[in-house]
Amino acid sequence: MARTDIGPPLYRDMLPPICKENYGKWSYHEILKPGVLVHVSETGAKLYTVRAASPRLVSIYFIREICDLADKYCDGYMRFTSRNNIEFLLSEEANIDPLIADLNAKGIPVGGTGNSITNIVHTQGWVHCHTPATDASGIVKAVMDELFEYFTSMKLPAKMRIALACCLNMCGAVHCSDIAILGIHRTVPTIDHENLHKVCEIPTLTASCPTAAIRPNPKLKSVDIKAERCMYCGNCYTMCPSVHIIDPKNDAVSIWVGGKISNSRIGPRFSRLAIPFLPNNPPRWPETVEAVKNLVELWAANAQPGERMAEWIDRISWEKFFELSGLEFTDKHIDDFTLAQTTFRSTTQFKW
Amino acid sequence: MARTDIGPPLYRDMLPPICKENYGKWSYHEILKPGVLVHVSETGAKLYTVRAASPRLVSIYFIREICDLADKYCDGYMRFTSRNNIEFLLSEEANIDPLIADLNAKGIPVGGTGNSITNIVHTQGWVHCHTPATDASGIVKAVMDELFEYFTSMKLPAKMRIALACCLNMCGAVHCSDIAILGIHRTVPTIDHENLHKVCEIPTLTASCPTAAIRPNPKLKSVDIKAERCMYCGNCYTMCPSVHIIDPKNDAVSIWVGGKISNSRIGPRFSRLAIPFLPNNPPRWPETVEAVKNLVELWAANAQPGERMAEWIDRISWEKFFELSGLEFTDKHIDDFTLAQTTFRSTTQFKW
Amino acid sequence: MTEAKKTPLLDDLEKGPWPSFVTEIKRAAANNLSAQDLLGQLELSYEDKKAHWKHGGLVGVMGYGGGVIGRYSDVHEQFPHVEHFHTVRLNQPSGWYYHTKALRQVCDVWEKYGSGLTNLHGSTGDVILLGTKTEHIQTIFDEVSAFEEHPFDLGGSGSNLRTPSSCAGPARCEFAMIDSTDICHDLTNEFQDYLHRPMWPYKCKIKVSGCPNDCVASIARSDISIQGTWRDDIKINQEAVRAYAAEGFDIQGLVVDKCPTKCMSFDGNELTIDNPNCTRCMHCINKMCKALRPGDDRGATILIGGKAPILQGAMMGWVIVPFMKLEPPYEELKEFLEKVWEWWDENGKTRERVGELILRLGMRNFLRAVELEPIPQMVLAPRANPFFFWWPEETVQD
Amino acid sequence: MTEAKKTPLLDDLEKGPWPSFVTEIKRAAANNLSAQDLLGQLELSYEDKKAHWKHGGLVGVMGYGGGVIGRYSDVHEQFPHVEHFHTVRLNQPSGWYYHTKALRQVCDVWEKYGSGLTNLHGSTGDVILLGTKTEHIQTIFDEVSAFEEHPFDLGGSGSNLRTPSSCAGPARCEFAMIDSTDICHDLTNEFQDYLHRPMWPYKCKIKVSGCPNDCVASIARSDISIQGTWRDDIKINQEAVRAYAAEGFDIQGLVVDKCPTKCMSFDGNELTIDNPNCTRCMHCINKMCKALRPGDDRGATILIGGKAPILQGAMMGWVIVPFMKLEPPYEELKEFLEKVWEWWDENGKTRERVGELILRLGMRNFLRAVELEPIPQMVLAPRANPFFFWWPEETVQD
């Protein structure tokens, strides 16, 4: 039997010598151009980073190509970012442009630094998950094709972080993104009463519902769902394969805005509902792409320098956001879950 | 049988002629001195208001004395304020000082306008209620004796509104006051199992508990309280006289700060827990009086002009509030009720 | 008069500069046995650190379901004259405006049949007549309601509309943008039946403030908060602005910098307001009332949901109607209130306030019932959780 | 190789400037039947607008309780080579630093036994090997764990510690105030048993950011968020400040005015920071990294509770430990984590994350269990509701 519990490969063994030597000694950085950073050490050493896009779902052939470039330009030292970009770690400034040229030749753009739109954090979608309300990689590709210029430039007012999750489990943790694209189910699950008791524990199943919509049905040795309490989160499906949440006729995409992670200036924020419904329209989800693009460009046109989406909306107010964006404000936008009260306007202060 | 449903006396019949003539035509006001307002009409007419304190719990003899003064100085026209002060409505400027002199002679102070501490909104306490955790009028008297100078002057940074409620029903609606004094029970109610089923409906009783601490006890035809879930709100007592919440050894006073009603500048705010426990110490509740006084004076010394308590704390932060006030921060200050999550610090931003 | 008991604890509360309620009780006690026993029982409470009243008790006036709070002593052997000690709630005149004649009449009745003690006023707004016996209640009502001038009616108690109240309003205040006193009076009369006959799931309170300063604390203390406001531009008298500046008033520091939306600026000469970004908080108008006035397109914002903590924690009202014109006979307002109450009455559980019901069933159901469109002004921000509902007609049904 | 099916919908996603995942699938499909069938099944999903995977499935490696996600096609008659299509999660090196040698080794194994498709990386941070058959799983593990250089272990899945992750950290970033990469690596090794054997109520995630910029989104995406910070004064190089000004950088507008606590000022020459009022948000340091540096008294703020929406709505971590010094071997941190997990393990219900448990039982019980004192830094504001508890020893017992 193989050894177990050996732990991950030691990162230290993978650091380029310049990073080892200047570990903890970096003094400042500059963005030389889109996708290219230089970090300067107290010792004067300079590390150049070239950030390149990746579709995240990549073949071993892609990886090997990347490895070839890393071997060629930076002794094989590279990393991936928390948003799935590739970073080449160069000691030689002279290697930057040749590397970029090689990358571009392979169709791999360089960018994603500073006031740009970087890679979209996303999830499995139809490629590998059993609960998605939409695909992941396909929408990401379609959106990034359209927003491409914002990846390769830094002309936005601030960073813009987009994320996508294909169901309410939110594996991309999209809930704190400038713009979040979220797959949603929209109909009450149907139940396979015949098989349910064979594969699922009824108490666990009833307990899994956030709104207590599931009641035991002892006669059928199954459960019933109180339709008017169900908000289609799909958690019952996660717990029990005899509850079917997927509904291609109604599954859809929703858009959320104004979230943020960093503590810089205003603290972290949840994204909030902007568009409750856009149709699932493969292969290019044109409605979703357009909605995201409009939001990006509305923000870009109106935000002051340095204002993230959340900060811009804070300043102008949500009512102005809906007015400017032309988005419809519906009953879905009004919270009715457990913390709803804290979102209600308990003041006469508002804008017209 | 008497006529029913005649409705309240018509306020219009009680308005002094100057108010009728200038109804809706007032142009601006000034505070001439503490307790004295002048309202100037578009027509040039001037209405003088003299605001005088009242203990609210007054005898008919007090009322008649006040009426005598109103008859003498303002043709019998007067009003009470939403905080139980008396307002004399004068057309003659010359009557102001004689009226004040007469009031003072009777021990009735004039003040409560502008940046002052006006009358304390309060409730019944031991005088007339069945659920109080403390008295109302007694604490109010003790506190106002101590804060008297702030009623008769306007030297504070802003308005300061103090309110008192003698139990969690909060008849004074103290929950949005700059400083709130709140009577609290602190022990789990005891149950008179013998009589409970005769006087109370068990389903209503169990439903009355905000934390679902009450379970039916079918054996005793009564109920049990899960001690660790009970936070002594007393609602079960309101629903059922066989549940006893009053406990003189433990009933106490708590202090809350930073609430606000008006929409001026920052919107309305809830008061928040400052001191979870002060002993019930009649007749003068010295610990409570001192605590309130310290809070007033801390705020007065540190707030910028125009800053209500809430605005001052907003600016300096709650952590600095606890540091400056020297008040202990305890586990009681950390919310654990339904909206607790929204009060937690989901950011690394804080002050030391 | 029997010999009064010693009350050393309470006596201490006669000292000090603030007017003393103990003195008031003693003044009443000098002529009234109930007041005397109240004093004695209260002294006992001060010794025992607890109230000496029994739980509840039902008493009333013919034709009414509320308006009187029953109260019985648990130490009536010691204090027989407070064995019954009920309070009668009289509906105050709107804005608490009085002529002394009205007050004196009440005092006279209360001298005959009550303890001689009152609260002017109760927290809801009523005249509280503090302490009488069961047998006098009807008489008291009969007499106060029969005053030739300024007759009084009962206020509310129990599961009904509670006595509405209003701020000083346009009779005395330059900020009043609605006729708060008239609205309060008119609604009170319109809804007499709801006020006097407890038929609802629980209490419901209305308070009317003439402007967003909310001097009757309506947002915190009433289920239905009506606050005057305006929609057009703030009126600026630049001469008067300059006069403030000339007097040394710090316009920048005390007004411009404190504007919550930062929509004002002052160049030392002219004050400018970017009105579309003003949230009409009143601050600048409050501070410079000689120079600034609200616009002319006036009406009210209506907020629903204010209440005390039990069961779900205290609530402040939230915006339901951002703007409603309010002119007599206030038809739109009345129809709106009827719709709100009808929905609440149909759906509310026992002791569930209207705001709690909205929280339980969701704004979406409430708005449908009262036929209002959702608008962003109702919320501080849209929902952050993805748990939202679709109406059946919005999805593809098989 | 069988003839590939037509995939017109997916083909469309090969157009456009952004690198295409479809191209990647096709590259793998050229040599691999599973990848080919994945392409076919995905095209079907694009037609049907739904996933074609069955619910769950349990597969694994000997000695491990997680690390592999079982996946079975519901259209395997059409696409037999994805009948099984499990993913293997390999624990990435801390900070996602690689030498190409390490990556190439993995590719070679995956070429032999898998679809040739991967995710670099999964949202939690793992290397995701996307699609293999049940019979290959053990072999894959045996081979990757036996690499002479840079051997790999499995990542987490199921109710256990999930693969911790870290930002770029001190190896690459001047802002790192803790050794985020080392902490991540050290904790991962320390807690191997928790990572590999699902014994807890539910999953628990750790993410480590070197500073409050939180480049691994720890506050939103991990139960335990560790973020570097400092306690002393920000270090200012006034020369460098002036250099920024000289270059035309708008210090006032882009830095001073945006400071959340307004604790900075710039007189055109000197930048002043009122440090006791600084909340260490990083903004000024971010924008002027040549002139400003965090202080020297460095450590971490630890926040607990971050997670996705189900059940109670998404949560962000909140401050539990405002400041902890973090030096190897990180004993204090490890003891703290053990206490947290012990309490959670004892009290948590099935599928209850630690933050949800804290909410259910209250911070007071949690803080007692982990032996921490309550301090105001844990909350944005104290409670507004009066429903608080007393410990038995705090009241007078009969």
Ligand code: SRM
């Ligand atoms: C490489 C990466 C860390 C990693 O371990 O992989 C990284 C690297 C840097 N981040 Fe970051 N951040 C990275 C993800 C993040 C995230 C996480 C996320 O987006 O999911 C955040 C939080 C985002 C949010 O708030 O929603 C993040 C918020 C920041 C911020 C704060 C931005 C703000 O003002 O809100 C800074 C400071 C700045 O840029 O001024 C920052 C600054 C930096 C610096 C300048 C730090 C440094 O000196 O090295 C690095 C270059 C930034 C740039 O791209 O311009 N980094 N950074 C991540 C790159 C992702 C990518 O491929 O694009």
Ligand code: SRM
């Ligand atoms: C008489 C009364 C109305 C009534 O119907 O009885 C009243 C009368 C006035 N209020 Fe008020 N307010 C009255 C209770 C309130 C309340 C309610 C309460 O305290 O329970 C509030 C909300 C308090 C809060 O926010 O917590 C209130 C918040 C204001 C404000 C906003 C203050 C602020 O900046 O937050 C103003 C504007 C101002 O003073 O600048 C205001 C302004 C005024 C003006 C100036 C309006 C006017 O032009 O007539 C009146 C004289 C104010 C003064 O005392 O300096 N009034 N005012 C109430 C007097 C109570 C008392 O006896 O002291």
Ligand code: SRM
């Ligand atoms: C007299 C008065 C206090 C005072 O000294 O002013 C009062 C006294 C009582 N209130 Fe109140 N409430 C009074 C105004 C209020 C207010 C303030 C307001 O109306 O502006 C509130 C907070 C606002 C609200 O309605 O939420 C208030 C919230 C309560 C509650 C909690 C209701 C809730 O939903 O949380 C109760 C409990 C109940 O109804 O069972 C309550 C119950 C009571 C009872 C009837 C006690 C009981 O449990 O049965 C008290 C009778 C005392 C007595 O013996 O006279 N009282 N009560 C006020 C009514 C006088 C009047 O008619 O003018």
Ligand code: SRM
């Ligand atoms: C692969 C991955 C998405 C991706 O494409 O990157 C993923 C995929 C799945 N996640 Fe996730 N989660 C992944 C990161 C996340 C994250 C983000 C993170 O860790 O930073 C979250 C949000 C943060 C959090 O943990 O709350 C996340 C929140 C969930 C949840 C909701 C948990 C909750 O408490 O709300 C579920 C549901 C569950 O556990 O039953 C879930 C469940 C699942 C399952 C196992 C589906 C299921 O119901 O059994 C998915 C398997 C898909 C598949 O077939 O491969 N996944 N999942 C990520 C793991 C890769 C890795 O190991 O690196």
Ligand code: SF4
């Ligand atoms: S978000 Fe939902 S559908 Fe998408 S990978 Fe995660 S669990 Fe699967």
Ligand code: SF4
């Ligand atoms: S989908 Fe969600 S809300 Fe609907 S029954 Fe299932 S668990 Fe409950």
Ligand code: SF4
């Ligand atoms: S606050 Fe409580 S004790 Fe006081 S009067 Fe109201 S119900 Fe009675």
Ligand code: SF4
């Ligand atoms: S006092 Fe309150 S919390 Fe305690 S049992 Fe009674 S209703 Fe429940």
Ligand code: SF4
């Ligand atoms: S609420 Fe407005 S209108 Fe009414 S008295 Fe107060 S300031 Fe005047």
Ligand code: SF4
């Ligand atoms: S009313 Fe308030 S928001 Fe409007 S301009 Fe004046 S201060 Fe600003």
Ligand code: SF4
């Ligand atoms: S979190 Fe801070 S230390 Fe880590 S990479 Fe981002 S900026 Fe650098």
Ligand code: SF4
């Ligand atoms: S770190 Fe943030 S809070 Fe501190 S001085 Fe800089 S900008 Fe202000």
